[in-house]
Amino acid sequence: MTTQVNITDVAKKATVSQNTVIETTHLCREFGQGDTLVKALTDANITIERGEFTAIIGPSGSGKSTLLQLIGGLDNPSSGDVFLDNKNINHMTGNELSDFRRDHIGFIFQAYNLIPVLSAQENIEYIMLLQGVPATERNKRVDNLMHTLGLEGLGDRRPAELSGGQQQRVAVARAMVSKPSIILADEPTANLDSKTGADLLDMMKELNEKQNMTFVFSTHDPKIMERAKRIISLVDGCIVADERRS
Amino acid sequence: MLIVKLAFRNILRNRRRSLLTLLSMGGGFFLLCLTLSMTEGSYSNIINIFTQDHTGHVQIHKENYLERPSLYKTINHADEIISQLEQQPLVLGVAPRIYSPSLAYGKNKTFPAQVVGIDPEREAKTTHLENKVNEGQYLTRQLANKTNKDAYFPAMIGFSLAKNLQLTIGDELVLISQGIDGSIANDIFNVVAIVGDAGSYERMNVYISLTAMRTFLSIAGDSSKVHELALILSSQSQARKFAASTQSALKNESLSVDPWQVVESSFYKSMQADKKGSYISMGIIIFIVSIGVLNTILMGTMERTREFGVLKAIGTRPLAVFTLIMLESFVLAIISCLIGLVLALPVCFWLASVGISMPEPIDMGGIIFDTMLGEVSWFVVLLPSVVVISSTLIVSFIPALRAAKISPLKALQAV
Numbered sequence: 001m002t003t004q005v006n007i008t009d010v011a012k013k014a015t016v017s018q019n020t021v022i023e024t025t026h027l028c029r030e031f032g033q034g035d036t037l038v039k040a041l042t043d044a045n046i047t048i049e050r051g052e053f054t055a056i057i058g059p060s061g062s063g064k065s066t067l068l069q070l071i072g073g074l075d076n077p078s079s080g081d082v083f084l085d086n087k088n089i090n091h092m093t094g095n096e097l098s099d100f101r102r103d104h105i106g107f108i109f110q111a112y113n114l115i116p117v118l119s120a121q122e123n124i125e126y127i128m129l130l131q132g133v134p135a136t137e138r139n140k141r142v143d144n145l146m147h148t149l150g151l152e153g154l155g156d157r158r159p160a161e162l163s164g165g166q167q168q169r170v171a172v173a174r175a176m177v178s179k180p181s182i183i184l185a186d187e188p189t190a191n192l193d194s195k196t197g198a199d200l201l202d203m204m205k206e207l208n209e210k211q212n213m214t215f216v217f218s219t220h221d222p223k224i225m226e227r228a229k230r231i232i233s234l235v236d237g238c239i240v241a242d243e244r245r246s
Numbered sequence: 247m248l249i250v251k252l253a254f255r256n257i258l259r260n261r262r263r264s265l266l267t268l269l270s271m272g273g274g275f276f277l278l279c280l281t282l283s284m285t286e287g288s289y290s291n292i293i294n295i296f297t298q299d300h301t302g303h304v305q306i307h308k309e310n311y312l313e314r315p316s317l318y319k320t321i322n323h324a325d326e327i328i329s330q331l332e333q334q335p336l337v338l339g340v341a342p343r344i345y346s347p348s349l350a351y352g353k354n355k356t357f358p359a360q361v362v363g364i365d366p367e368r369e370a371k372t373t374h375l376e377n378k379v380n381e382g383q384y385l386t387r388q389l390a391n392k393t394n395k396d397a398y399f400p401a402m403i404g405f406s407l408a409k410n411l412q413l414t415i416g417d418e419l420v421l422i423s424q425g426i427d428g429s430i431a432n433d434i435f436n437v438v439a440i441v442g443d444a445g446s447y448e449r450m451n452v453y454i455s456l457t458a459m460r461t462f463l464s465i466a467g468d469s470s471k472v473h474e475l476a477l478i479l480s481s482q483s484q485a486r487k488f489a490a491s492t493q494s495a496l497k498n499e500s501l502s503v504d505p506w507q508v509v510e511s512s513f514y515k516s517m518q519a520d521k522k523g524s525y526i527s528m529g530i531i532i533f534i535v536s537i538g539v540l541n542t543i544l545m546g547t548m549e550r551t552r553e554f555g556v557l558k559a560i561g562t563r564p565l566a567v568f569t570l571i572m573l574e575s576f577v578l579a580i581i582s583c584l585i586g587l588v589l590a591l592p593v594c595f596w597l598a599s600v601g602i603s604m605p606e607p608i609d610m611g612g613i614i615f616d617t618m619l620g621e622v623s624w625f626v627v628l629l630p631s632v633v634v635i636s637s638t639l640i641v642s643f644i645p646a647l648r649a650a651k652i653s654p655l656k657a658l659q660a661v
């Protein structure tokens with residue numbers, strides 16, 4: 001069984017483009033069983049290229065967050081595979097997956113989810129400390145990102161001392177600082193007022209364009225949809241549309 | 247370093263709760279330390295009084311003498327052994343003794359009595375016999391071997407025997423026993439002192455000098471034959487070790503060197519049983535403290551479930567999350583031990599030096615205890631530390647494991 005899987009992985013690697021960051025094949029996620037079985041995601045096949053700014057949209061309960069969680073290795077699929085940087089993340093052990101998330105995926109959450117006992121600077125630095133990045137390099141990257149995201153002078157503040165917008169910018173910096181292959185953002189503007197949300201999106205769009213960073217959003221927010229280069233629509237766990245914009 | 251920083255910040259995050267936990271654990275440490283100090287101190291005190299009363303810390307006999315005492319089971323050339331033992335820096339005193347169960351007659355009554363031949367000066371260095379003289383004069387070397395005008399050797403008799411025989415100082419005491427040559431040993435002695443009281447060990451004893459005893463029992467030949475050598479050491483805790491080393495040093499398999507724990511085995515066993523009882527009460531203290539700690543750690547981890555989800559989602563390994571929680575508990579335990587130590591040490595030192603006077607002195611087999619003393623030792627300090635730290639780590643293990651194993655998604659969805 002393992003041999004078969006490995007052969008499939010190798011074959012898959014050979015066929016996918018060097019530019020492909022994510023590929024999902026027949027991805028399904030079911031919850032419950034028998035009469036209470038709920039199909040949150042059905043046969044999702046997606047390929048996301050490097051540098052894309054993709055929005056996954058759909059009504060509540062359509063499976064947007066589930067898809068994002070499966071791509072990010074936070075949840076296990078009922079069937080199907082997720083290839084991230086040509087690696088099948090469903091076959092990874094706990095530590096391998098932790099290290100993979102640390103090095104290849106940046107998360108931005110709706111509720112910011114910063115570590116409350118760490119300052120803004122320490123929150124941004126955290127992943128680099130796990131990676132063992134030297135102090136000079138860490139400081140350089142943190143300073144650059146804080147400057148880019150307009151967080152100068154806020155480095156010593158704890159999350160509780162920052163506004164929602166500032167906290168989300170720290171979260172963006174934390175997600176980007178380790179230079180991951182992809183940034184997954186689950187409704188990042190949902191808790192922000194429209195102006196702060198728009199400003200934040202503009203910053204992310206700029207980072208996407210300047211640094212060719214890959215962003216995948218799950219969202220209801222029209223502002224994100226306006227800026228997205230690609231929109232994947234989900235209804236009842238099924239992909240019903242995949243629209244690319246020039 | 248990152249985990250250490252997080253652990254300290256998490257402890258300081260909810261200061262009131264951390265402080266209450268520290269006080270609860272520190273209080274537990276304080277109580278454990280105090281209980282242990284009192285238990286160990288009281289037992290040390292009892293052991294010291296008990297061993298210095300008559301037993302000594304170590305005794306040497308002819309093999310099997312303790313199981314089946316006999317007039318004929320003597321230690322030969324005791325003088326050589328005594329001089330050898332007295333050179334040991336640990337030895338404070340060696341008391342040679344000869345025993346003979348006898349019949350004592352005085353005025354119109356006869357009572358059984360244990361006659362003990364002693365070296366008065368050595369006995370005074372080894373036990374408290376000299377201090378127990380109620381009336382008359384302790385047997386000094388000059389007095390002990392000097393007969394009176396009627397050629398009677400002096401004798402000290404126990405309080406109860408004196409009362410039963412209606413004897414006072416200056417009266418004549420007749421002792422009848424069996425001589426070592428099979429003859430009937432009988433002699434008249436002059437009462438020079440009355441020792442002990444109605445409850446004490448020597449209440450039915452008669453003490454005469456070794457010379458008088460050898461004459462009484464017709465022990466000829468080796469003039470240093472004795473039944474027992476009682477040793478007092480500078481530290482009772484060394485008794486077992488010293489007995490074992492002396493046993494091998496003597497190179498005489500016909501002699502048996504035993505610590506007080508063997509000589510007074512029934513007393514030692516009852517003391518051990520009593521100690522176990524106090525360990526149960528200490529166990530209850532630990533249990534109560536542990537429940538408090540478990541509550542704190544559980545609350546702390548439940549509240550932070552979402553945070554653990556974030557840590558894991560952004561790449562923190564499960565082991566690091568586990569280590570973080572265990573480290574927080576460990577730091578709390580160490581600080582609480584320090585708080586407990588600061589509170590407990592002055593009290594323990596006071597208990598060890600002054601102690602608590604009992605309103606009514608307790609008479610245990612003729613040994614009077616009027617003060618409960620504490621003890622300050624590494625054992626008294628280290629055992630509570632080990633217990634508090636290990637019980638904290640044990641109760642933290644399950645919450646830490648739970649946080650380490652929880653899926654990041656489930657943790658992120660926690661309210």
